[in-house]
């Protein structure tokens with residue numbers, strides 16, 4: 097399937113986001129992702145990630161997750177990644193299909209992004225429990241695989257891991 101957020105292949109990556117060039121392309125889970133949280137039944141999922149650019153000082157992204165057995169579409173996120181010039185400070189601007197909009201900020205160290213919620217808003221009729229905080233680590237491993245770990249706090253549970261998944265590059 098063609099990348100739904102495909103950038104212009106002929107356009108050079110903007111130098112402002114050059115340190116994040118290792119993200120670019122399409123990634124697919126390498127084995128099932130593992131989901132858990134104290135209040136839910138552990139589950140497995142698959143996920144495709146798309147990172148692209150159009151020459152702006154921005155990386156565009158889209159994450160689409162599915163139930164590992166039924167292939168039913170589940171969680172979806174999309175947004176933009178920016179870097180503060182002359183620093184290793186990174187910001188993700190994210191919309192989630194659950195009705196959450198979020199700004200995560202953090203630092204890029206080598207090929208590892210460590211991000212935490214800075215701002216979070218939700219639709220007025222968002223399902224409970226309400227997420228209060230998200231911490232996310234995205235890293236390119238020495239074996240070329242991408243790894244993502246997401247922890248969250250809700251109004252009922254303290255910060256606890258929700259997701260762990262490894263991806264292989266498709267393009």
Ligand code: HEM
Nearest residue numbers: 131133135136139141161162170171225227230246248250
């Ligand atoms: C940052 C991203 C995510 C956030 C903030 C988030 C948030 C949540 C919350 C608040 C719950 C309810 C927990 C509870 O009842 O105590 C939940 C449950 C769940 N999440 Fe996530 N989630 C995220 C990503 C994902 C992804 C990528 C998947 C992959 C399929 C997923 C699958 C599930 C499933 C299957 C449940 C249990 C059933 C349900 O409540 O729908 N989540 N998530």
